[in-house]
Amino acid sequence: MERPSGSKPGISFQPARDPGKPLGRRSFLKLAAATAGSVAAARPVSAAEPSSNYPPGEPPWSLSVGAGVVDRPYGKPADFEAGVIRRNVPWLTAGTESSISFSPIQSLHGIITPNGLFFERYHAGRPDVDPHQHRLMIHGLVERPRLFDVNDVVRYPSVSRIHFIECPANGGMEWRGAQLNSLQFTHGMISCAEWTGVKLSTLLDDAGLKPEAKWVMFEGADGAHMNRSIPIEKCLDDCLIVYAQNGEALRPEQGYPLRLVVPGWEGNVSVKWLRRIKVGDQPWYSREETSKYTDLMADGKSRGFTWSIDAKSVVTFPCPEKPLAKPGLYEVRGLAWTGNGKVRQVDVSFDGGVSWHTATLQEPILSKALTRFAIPWTWDGQPALVQSRVIDETGYVQPTIEDLRKVRGVNSVYHNNAIQTWQVKADGSVYDVQLT
Numbered sequence: 001m002e003r004p005s006g007s008k009p010g011i012s013f014q015p016a017r018d019p020g021k022p023l024g025r026r027s028f029l030k031l032a033a034a035t036a037g038s039v040a041a042a043r044p045v046s047a048a049e050p051s052s053n054y055p056p057g058e059p060p061w062s063l064s065v066g067a068g069v070v071d072r073p074y075g076k077p078a079d080f081e082a083g084v085i086r087r088n089v090p091w092l093t094a095g096t097e098s099s100i101s102f103s104p105i106q107s108l109h110g111i112i113t114p115n116g117l118f119f120e121r122y123h124a125g126r127p128d129v130d131p132h133q134h135r136l137m138i139h140g141l142v143e144r145p146r147l148f149d150v151n152d153v154v155r156y157p158s159v160s161r162i163h164f165i166e167c168p169a170n171g172g173m174e175w176r177g178a179q180l181n182s183l184q185f186t187h188g189m190i191s192c193a194e195w196t197g198v199k200l201s202t203l204l205d206d207a208g209l210k211p212e213a214k215w216v217m218f219e220g221a222d223g224a225h226m227n228r229s230i231p232i233e234k235c236l237d238d239c240l241i242v243y244a245q246n247g248e249a250l251r252p253e254q255g256y257p258l259r260l261v262v263p264g265w266e267g268n269v270s271v272k273w274l275r276r277i278k279v280g281d282q283p284w285y286s287r288e289e290t291s292k293y294t295d296l297m298a299d300g301k302s303r304g305f306t307w308s309i310d311a312k313s314v315v316t317f318p319c320p321e322k323p324l325a326k327p328g329l330y331e332v333r334g335l336a337w338t339g340n341g342k343v344r345q346v347d348v349s350f351d352g353g354v355s356w357h358t359a360t361l362q363e364p365i366l367s368k369a370l371t372r373f374a375i376p377w378t379w380d381g382q383p384a385l386v387q388s389r390v391i392d393e394t395g396y397v398q399p400t401i402e403d404l405r406k407v408r409g410v411n412s413v414y415h416n417n418a419i420q421t422w423q424v425k426a427d428g429s430v431y432d433v434q435l436t
């Protein structure tokens with residue numbers, strides 16, 4: 001297929017690979033079934049249904065007494081929303097204990113991810129931590145080593161902040177080409193919550209940092225004992241030790257009962273089930289910052305400590321799971337975020353990046369949080385190539401996948417923040433493609 005006129009010469013159009021071929025036919029069928037199911041659930045009621053249920057008629061649920069208050073001591077979504085769930089990609093990892101579940105961002109609204117739909121990433125499964133037996137140790141280069149229980153942490157002055165967490169492997173399968181025909185799978189390793197806890201600086205001040213303190217190691221209570229080293233400047237800037245997520249205790253999936261949140265940095269450093277904080281004078285060079293979470297470049301060398309999440313955005317409607325029903329006026333919607341602070345501007349293209357239109361940013365626009373954008377679009381029923389491009393408050397502009405590959409090659413699985421292209425076909429269906 002030809003790129004639209006006005007685009008750079010010599011550029012060819014590369015559609016999403018059939019995931020069934022390189023990845024095994026059965027996995028593809030599972031993906032296709034999952035996608036088809038959620039699309040069907042979103043379809044409007046058909047004209048064949050009895051119109052006596054519509055106003056001024058009365059449907060059955062208006063003519064009887066509803067359920068009482070005792071059957072749902074803890075609420076849950078409507079049964080009709082059963083397709084809005086986290087999903088995993090079976091071929092991605094050897095087992096589910098070292099895997100990832102993707103958030104259904106194609107079905108979410110606003111900037112807060114409901115707790116039951118927050119993406120999950122485990123290196124050794126999800127431990128069942130007993131909060132009464134859990135302790136947080138602070139030791140190393142401090143004047144007063146500490147052993148806190150959860151209540152000790154809760155007694156400190158509290159703060160609530162809205163921040164995203166994104167695994168740097170989000171989009172990692174798309175480095176070599178468009179691979180997954182699904183917004184959930186190309187971008188669903190991101191979620192955003194209101195976190196409540198204590199500033200890390202408060203706990204470190206209380207323990208008393210020694211003058212040589214330069215780095216801090218954080219370790220989880222899971223079987224992986226997952227641990228990362230973070231420079232003291234970031235620790236004293238905006239890191240949080242949290243015990244609550246969107247108003248309730250952290251979910252076990254997110255690190256119950258205590259978690260580190262490192263705003264704007266790759267999700268891996270936000271250590272869950274936090275049990276140990278050790279202050280030192282140099283990094284620990286743990287597995288997660290040497291063999292993993294480093295970026296293998298084209299020349300075979302690796303970049304280390306690539307913490308910050310660069311600015312990224314994606315159109316969430318339309319997308320493969322949410323096609324266009326018919327020509328007409330739509331509000332095109334999406335999400336933008338940056339580890340550098342706030343989102344300044346998002347532009348949307350309907351012709352594969354030839355022309356751009358500035359979208360409206362929706363309030364609130366918070367630092368290191370998801371930001372919503374929207375722009376009206378009258379779709380004329382012709383094929384289109386829909387993209388979004390974010391510029392953050394530092395002036396950083398989201399790159400194309402070609403630009404990223406020029407600098408970084410295709411060896412890495414991490415930090416792919418490229419502009420996403422959705423191909424809209426004349427029948428309104430939407431596909432993951434790359435313009436190369």
Ligand SMILES: Nc1nc2c(c(=O)[nH]1)N[C@H]1C(S)=C(S)[C@@H](COP(=O)(O)O)O[C@H]1N2
Pocket residue numbers: 118119120121122123124165166167168191219220221222224225226253254255266267268269270271272273
């Ligand atoms: N203790 C511990 N912390 C952890 C992990 C883990 O496996 N064990 N996974 C990390 C990774 S790789 C990411 S991307 C984030 C994911 O956070 P979430 O599962 O709350 O979405 O947690 C990080 N913290």
Ligand SMILES: [Mo]
Pocket residue numbers: 121166167168169267268
């Ligand atoms: Mo991750």
